[in-house]
């Protein structure tokens with residue numbers, strides 16, 4: 001693939017973008033972007049992680065295309081690539097990763113596309129990415145058993161549960177598992193809706209033979225939301241025959257539904273009884289620990305460094321639906337990025353307050369420490385550590401001063417938090433008090449930090 005370096009184009013695109021969005025947005029999202037040149041007519045941009053990639057696709061694709069149009073491109077094309085891990089370091093937007101030292105874009109290509117028999121599967125939905133908890137361990141064990149002995153363990157496997165609890169994920173996981181071990185096997189994932197539409201089209205276009213070949217020649221058939229068969233007589237009829245053909249040939253069938261077969265109204269009894277031939281297993285809502293584990297895995301996958309207490313706050317807020325749980329995490333990440341603040345419980349509560357019932361979150365010592373650390377661009381542990389150079393001592397004193405001002409903690413408690421005694425804290429506070437109004441840097445820092453902390457507490461920021 002020929003790669004043309006197009007530094008000038010990128011500079012012009014950035015100029016255009018900058019004129020059309022706010023400075024905060026520009027610095028948050030566009031400053032860390034790497035121009036990877038133009039490849040086959042498409043401007044390729046390197047972004048820090050898959051979250052940023054998704055964000056760009058959703059929010060800035062049109063703007064970028066407009067920018068290219070303004071430069072004369074008739075059919076502007078923009079694509080995004082996630083930069084290799086060591087360059088991502090999403091952490092905080094105020095702390096962008098160092099620029100990549102001129103590696104050729106070819107090396108940054110994402111992993112090779114999945115094998116063809118996985119084309120109907122979501123690459124994210126694997127067993128490795130599935131957090132097992134008391135709510136889903138039976139369904140998980142059954143899925144694993146089926147993956148190991150397709151057509152033999154339980155056929156069909158029927159998984160039911162409320163929306164967004166991982167039914168589709170588990171089905172796809174079986175597909176991936178099988179595809180890896182048996183690359184020649186045919187795997188088909190389909191929603192009941194698509195199955196119905198395919199059938200309608202096949203009837204209309206007189207292509208029933210192709211339709212039957214497609215669904216009856218697979219080794220693994222995954223059908224989502226089978227409750228939608230209810231009331232569709234012709235589809236039930238066709239599905240009945242598909243089911244029989246596969247079953248008789250010992251091909252594995254996995255079905256998902258929002259309710260058990262016996263509760264699906266207007267389902268032909270011959271289908272209902274077939275759905276009950278194998279194993280019926282359910283997935284319940286995850287409990288707190290599982291929700292935290294899911295959030296943690298998600299954050300790690302997206303290489304987002306987010307403290308445990310913040311994840312716990314999110315997990316307390318969203319209890320029933322894992323899709324919403326993931327959405328809440330992304331909302332918090334976007335909110336913190338756009339407002340250029342470090343992750344804290346107060347930030348998370350604010351980010352979620354528009355969607356969920358607001359949670360009362362008091363500012364804690366750790367929140368102030370993180371905020372100060374982010375402001376001075378150094379790790380919180382260094383500020384709490386034993387370093388005595390001015391670069392560390394000033395942030396430490398500022399942190400102690402602000403904690404005293406913004407929280408209800410006593411001097412000994414603050415001392416303990418910093419591994420020091422209360423007289424050291426008292427000294428720090430009087431030192432900062434003395435410098436306020438005299439030392440420009442300290443005064444500005446204290447005021448900025450105070451405003452940020454109070455802004456989050458009282459006025460709120462809009463995502």
Ligand SMILES: Nc1ncnc2c1ncn2[C@@H]1O[C@H](COP(=O)(O)OP(=O)(O)OP(=O)(O)O)[C@@H](O)[C@H]1O
Nearest residue numbers: 129130131162163164165166167168169294322323
């Ligand atoms: N145990 C889990 N571990 C990790 N991620 C999970 C888990 N369960 C669900 N998820 C994630 O939650 C999201 C929703 O899951 P999924 O789409 O499988 O739900 P579903 O039960 O099929 O919902 P629906 O009924 O709406 O089709 C997905 O992004 C999935 O990866």
